[in-house]
Amino acid sequence: MANRCGGCAARLRGICNELAADQLALLSTLGRQRCLAAGETLIWEGEDAAVVANLLSGALKLTASTASGREQILGIAYPSDFVGPLYGRRSGYSVTALSDVEICLFTRRDFEGFARHHPALEHELLKRALTDLDRARRFMLLLGRKSAIERVASLILELSERLGTGGQLELPLGRQQMADVLGLTIETVSRQLTLLKSAGIIALPGRRALVINGRADLEALSEAA
Amino acid sequence: MANRCGGCAARLRGICNELAADQLALLSTLGRQRCLAAGETLIWEGEDAAVVANLLSGALKLTASTASGREQILGIAYPSDFVGPLYGRRSGYSVTALSDVEICLFTRRDFEGFARHHPALEHELLKRALTDLDRARRFMLLLGRKSAIERVASLILELSERLGTGGQLELPLGRQQMADVLGLTIETVSRQLTLLKSAGIIALPGRRALVINGRADLEALSEAA
DNA sequence: CGTATAGTTGAGTCTAGTCAAGGAATGTGG
DNA sequence: CCACATTCCTTGACTAGACTCAACTATACG
Numbered sequence: 001m002a003n004r005c006g007g008c009a010a011r012l013r014g015i016c017n018e019l020a021a022d023q024l025a026l027l028s029t030l031g032r033q034r035c036l037a038a039g040e041t042l043i044w045e046g047e048d049a050a051v052v053a054n055l056l057s058g059a060l061k062l063t064a065s066t067a068s069g070r071e072q073i074l075g076i077a078y079p080s081d082f083v084g085p086l087y088g089r090r091s092g093y094s095v096t097a098l099s100d101v102e103i104c105l106f107t108r109r110d111f112e113g114f115a116r117h118h119p120a121l122e123h124e125l126l127k128r129a130l131t132d133l134d135r136a137r138r139f140m141l142l143l144g145r146k147s148a149i150e151r152v153a154s155l156i157l158e159l160s161e162r163l164g165t166g167g168q169l170e171l172p173l174g175r176q177q178m179a180d181v182l183g184l185t186i187e188t189v190s191r192q193l194t195l196l197k198s199a200g201i202i203a204l205p206g207r208r209a210l211v212i213n214g215r216a217d218l219e220a221l222s223e224a225a
Numbered sequence: 226m227a228n229r230c231g232g233c234a235a236r237l238r239g240i241c242n243e244l245a246a247d248q249l250a251l252l253s254t255l256g257r258q259r260c261l262a263a264g265e266t267l268i269w270e271g272e273d274a275a276v277v278a279n280l281l282s283g284a285l286k287l288t289a290s291t292a293s294g295r296e297q298i299l300g301i302a303y304p305s306d307f308v309g310p311l312y313g314r315r316s317g318y319s320v321t322a323l324s325d326v327e328i329c330l331f332t333r334r335d336f337e338g339f340a341r342h343h344p345a346l347e348h349e350l351l352k353r354a355l356t357d358l359d360r361a362r363r364f365m366l367l368l369g370r371k372s373a374i375e376r377v378a379s380l381i382l383e384l385s386e387r388l389g390t391g392g393q394l395e396l397p398l399g400r401q402q403m404a405d406v407l408g409l410t411i412e413t414v415s416r417q418l419t420l421l422k423s424a425g426i427i428a429l430p431g432r433r434a435l436v437i438n439g440r441a442d443l444e445a446l447s448e449a450a
Numbered sequence: 451c452g453t454a455t456a457g458t459t460g461a462g463t464c465t466a467g468t469c470a471a472g473g474a475a476t477g478t479g480g
Numbered sequence: 481c482c483a484c485a486t487t488c489c490t491t492g493a494c495t496a497g498a499c500t501c502a503a504c505t506a507t508a509c510g
Contacts, residue, residue: 064366067448072369074362085359087352092359119344126347127312129354134310134317136361137299141289143368144297144408148498175457183369188498190458207456207507223292373466400489413466415490432475432488 008104010056013080015128018120027121030110036097043084043095052084052111058101059172062093063180073181075136076172078162082128086112098172143183151182152192153222156202160212167212174208196221233329235281238305240353243345252346255335261322268309268320277309277336283326284397287318288405298406300361301397303387307353311337323397368408371448376407377417378447381427385437392437399433421446 005011005028016024033056036042043049045064060077074093077083085091086108115121142154155178159169171178179186196202201214201221212218230241230253241249258281261267268274270289285302299318302308310316311333340346367379380403384394396403404411421427426439426446437443 062362064363066366066370066375070370072366074365086355089355089359092363116348119347122344122347122351123341126351126354129351129358130311130314133354133358133361134314136358136365137287138289138317140299140361140365140368141291141297143365145291145295150291185499186457187459187500191498194458410467411489412468412491416466419490 008056010054010080010104014054015082015121015124016054018124019118023118023120027114030114031104031106034103034105036101036103038097038099038101041094041096042103043091043093045091045094047091049085049091050108051105052082052086052108053103053105055079055081055083056102056104059098060101061096061098061177063096064093071180072183073177075132075139076181082125084108086115086125098177148182148184148188149192149195150222151184152178152189152196153218155182156196156210156212157215157218157222167215169210169212171208171210233281235279235305235329239279240307240346240349241279243349244343248343248345252339255339256329256331259328259330261326261328263322263324263326266319266321267328268316268318270316270319272316274310274316275333277307277311277331277333279329279331280304280306280308281327281329284323285326286321286323286402288321289318296405297408298402300357301406307350309333311340311350323402373407373409373413374417374420374446375448376409377403377414377421378443380407381421381435381437382440382443382447392440394435394437396433396435 005016005024008014008016011017016027019027031054036058042053042060043051055077057079060081060083061073062075062077062083063071063073065071076098077095083095115125142151146154156169159171159173160167163169163172173181175189176186178184179189182189193202193204196218197204199214199217201212201217203211203213205211230249233239233241235241241252244252256279261283267278267285268276280302282304285306285308286298287300287302287308288296288298290296301323302320308320340350367376371379381394384396384398385392388394388397398406400414401411403409404414407414418427418429421443422429424439424442426437426442428436428438430436
């Protein structure tokens with residue numbers, strides 16, 4: 001079991017990266033790999049979640065809803081990201097698979113016990129929490145103060161950055177999910193994309209494909225008045 | 226210098242709570258107390274901040290602005306809260322005093338060096354980062370999906386909770402700042418407060434005073450998920 | 451090829467923003 | 481203590497941007 005993590009896709013970028021071989025072997029006895037189908041929910045909003053996980057492949061969404069059913073996507077997890085409510089807090093959001101995903105699953109109890117005695121791991125978790133917090137706060141500016149066109153332009157740029165595939169994007173989100181990220185409706189997202197396409201700033205060669213032609217224009221739009 | 230933190234207002238609730246006496250003595254040689262006048266800015270958005278701080282008294286706001294000058298308050302720091310960009314990140318937001326404040330100031334370099342070798346401190350920082358992240362994400366639901374009246378009702382309830390003074394609130398925020406927290410305009414905030422007052426749900430005995438008469442109504446209006 | 455799902459477009463409405471004016475509270479100097 | 485200025489807050493009239501409802505089109509899939 002010692003080298004069960006050897007071939008793990010997230011090994012080098014994930015939280016386990018900082019662990020020494022013997023510590024990693026111990027952690028690997030606590031976790032187990034699992035798959036989720038697209039749409040399956042791992043953790044429910046408001047529930048006392050018993051598990052945490054490391055994402056190996058695919059993408060997860062973190063969502064919260066109002067009583068009247070309006071949904072807001074609070075964040076998207078990509079491979080090597082860690083999800084789940086550590087240290088005794090109930091989850092304020094649901095975690096749901098956007099695509100088919102593989103995860104490395106731990107019980108919250110086991111993982112917390114392990115982390116508590118491995119400072120290198122907690123240090124890594126802290127860095128990640130701070131990064132996530134930064135990202136969440138930047139998004140608050142978007143949700144509180146940006147217009148529809150600014151939001152859509154910002155999202156395209158952020159996706160481009162996080163997917164790391166340059167100007168050719170394979171969108172991990174459908175239109176409704178883009179709307180749920182941006183705090184807009186599906187119709188508004190569609191209209192703004194059409195505007196950007198008409199202006200020649202982007203191309204939409206397929207339902208889930210997007211090409212950036214005018215990055216400078218997008219950057220200007222993402223911050224304009 | 227060993228007991229310089231002995232009389233510190235934030236000692237028991239702050240990050241230093243978990244430190245043993247000798248470690249605390251060491252940390253105290255790195256930090257120094259300072260005061261800020263209301264309106265003074267400690268850290269600027271986009272700047273490579275060299276300092277981090279622990280808030281001892283008063284309140285700080287974390288803000289970001291769009292290119293066109295619209296401001297969004299990303300969070301409010303209360304006594305014993307920790308602020309500042311740890312681990313090599315530029316600050317994505319400004320930190321400004323809402324009232325006169327006292328802080329315990331560290332250079333980022335000193336503090337990071339110390340924390341790196343004191344797991345108990347990093348553990349505490351991690352717990353705080355996770356709490357802040359939760360709060361930021363809950364706020365994203367408000368900013369993305371709630372109506373003006375829902376936002377104002379939610380804010381009143383949250384202030385009531387965090388100030389811990391029951392139904393009698395001494396508001397730490399002016400109307401413009403409430404608007405900047407909620408992603409609204411000052412006029413809209415004023416109108417919603419007037420509506421709540423007319424409905425008898427709240428009273429506004431003074432500019433900075435607010436009394437909750439119908440908490441259940443507020444909760445219904447805030448549509449807590 | 452037909453159906454189901456996802457996305458686009460259009461018309462009309464409504465909420466919150468904008469612009470403008472007027473009041474109420476706070477502070478200052480005479 | 482009062483006139484005055486300043487700042488903060490409220491209210492009103494109008495506008496604009498995003499939402500709603502509805503129809504239509506494109507794409508994926510058996």
